[in-house]
Amino acid sequence: MLHVFWQFFKLGWISFGGPAAHIGYFQRHFIHKLGWMPQDRFASTLALCQFLPGPASSQLGFALGYQRAGLWGAVAAFIGFTLPSFLLMLALALAGNAWASQPAALAIVTGLKLLALVVVADAVLSMARQFCRQKTTLTLAVLGAALLWLFPGLATQFVVLIAAALVGIALLKGEPAEHTQALGVNWPFLLLFFGLLLLMPLLSLTDTAAIFADFYQAGSLVFGGGHVVLPLLQNTLPETLSEDVFLTGYGAAQAMPGPMFSLASFLGAELYPTSPILGALAATLGIFLPGFLLVLALQNSWHALASRPLMAGAARGINAAVVGLLLSALYQPVFVSSISVNSETAAPALAAAAIGLLALxxxxCPVLVLIPLFMLLGFWL
Incomplete structure (x- = not known):
């Protein structure tokens, strides 16, 4: 368990760039380097996390920890990956936002965003090589990315995944397996998910419980990752939080390593100024817990279904579509936020990203070596 914690804790300090970049970090570190999970199971787990509410990359890390060391390994993975951004966002809430406008901070963020572009591009190439070997799967990936570029949004993402599953069932069916896994939903976790969703608003007798309930509801309903959670939280949380507070936390969360959902840590501390640490803990646990309960409840049945011929075809289609989702994210938000096309620095930044991709x-070249190099590059740019 300590080994799992340490591996995720190290990544938690350097995983800049949002969910798409996190998938690239996880794939490179845990699949290619440490071999914690086969590539096909990694892709299948990622597909499940794309369907569930909550932060897909954090759920993927949770599943990796579970695969390695059971339930406590999953908890260690969550704590390790989330703790750095939790501490940074809590410190921001306690200290104010004056640091965010400092030139040095802006330069570092510029360089790290460019590194995120490199990491996501590497993940796209690696997963495309694994899951887009046929004309059909390559077509699904490219068309999925094209649709998301033309019609960005959660609805398009679901259409792409469902359409890819149907095409996979029709054209990519697998051979019957000699031994099929028994389907099994982990009912205690599923019942706990719905029980907390229904009962917590009725049991919010203290400020801490009320904060937990509000963020648990948001984590249960948000699909599409950290960028979607902001409007949902604005509609869910008390009006005592101003729009400036929301935007400050949202901007800081994008600049932090680790999950975008660490925005909850900042907002929880702001909601409970008399005990900001307790408020941050309640909000962070509340927003992450729903997705983790669903992963624990459904991952075994998902993998068992994927071993059946029809579902194996659906899984192949979904895996190709996930490559398309990553390809679409490579442009928006990663490329768009990393390189200002109309700026004089666009060409040097793009050249640096290409060289960084070659090095990686x-x-x-280890990511830990590229991080300080791209931070220095940010100062130059």
Whole structure:
């Protein structure tokens, strides 16, 4: 368990760039380097996390920890990956937002956003090589990315995934397995998910419980990751939080390593100024817990279904579509936020990203070496 915590804790400090970049970090570190999970199971788990509410990359990390060391390994993975951003966002809530406008901070963020572009591009290439070997799967990936570029949004994402599953069932069916896994939903976790969703608003007798209930509801209903959670929280949380507070936390969360949902840590501290640490803990646990309960409840049945011929075809289609989702994210928000096309620095930044991709993918340069280099590059840009 300590080994799992340490591996995720290290990544929690350097995983800049949002969910798409986190998937790239996880794939490179846990699949290619440590071999914690086969590539096909990694892709299947990622597909499940794309369907569920909550933060897909954090749910994927939770599942990786579970695969390695059971339930406590999953908890260690969550704490390790989330703790750095939790501490940073809590410190921001306690200290104010004056640091965010400092030139040094802006330069570092510029460089790290560019590194995120490199990491996501590497993840797209790696997963495309694994899951888009046929004309059908390559077509699904490219068309899925094209649809998301043209019609960005959660609805399009679901249409792409469902359409890819149907095409996979029709054209990519697998051979019957000699031994099929028994389907099994982990009912205690599923019942706990719905029980908390229904009962917590009725049991919010203290400020801490009320904060937990509000963020648990948001975590249960948000699909599409950290960028979607902001409007949902604005409609869910008390009006005592101003729009400036929301936007400050949202902007800081994008600049932090680790999950975008660490925005909850900042908002929880702001909601409970007399005990900000307790408020941050309640909000953070509340927003992450729903997705984790669903992963624990459904991942075994999902993998068992994926071993059946028809569902194996659906899984192949979904895996190809997930490559398309990553490809779409490579442009928006990663490329758009990393390179200002109309700026004089666009060409040097793009050149640096291309060289960084070469160093990461071909020369096997460790990400830990690239981080300080891209931070210095941010100052130059």
């Amino acid at each position: 993918r071909t020369l096997r």
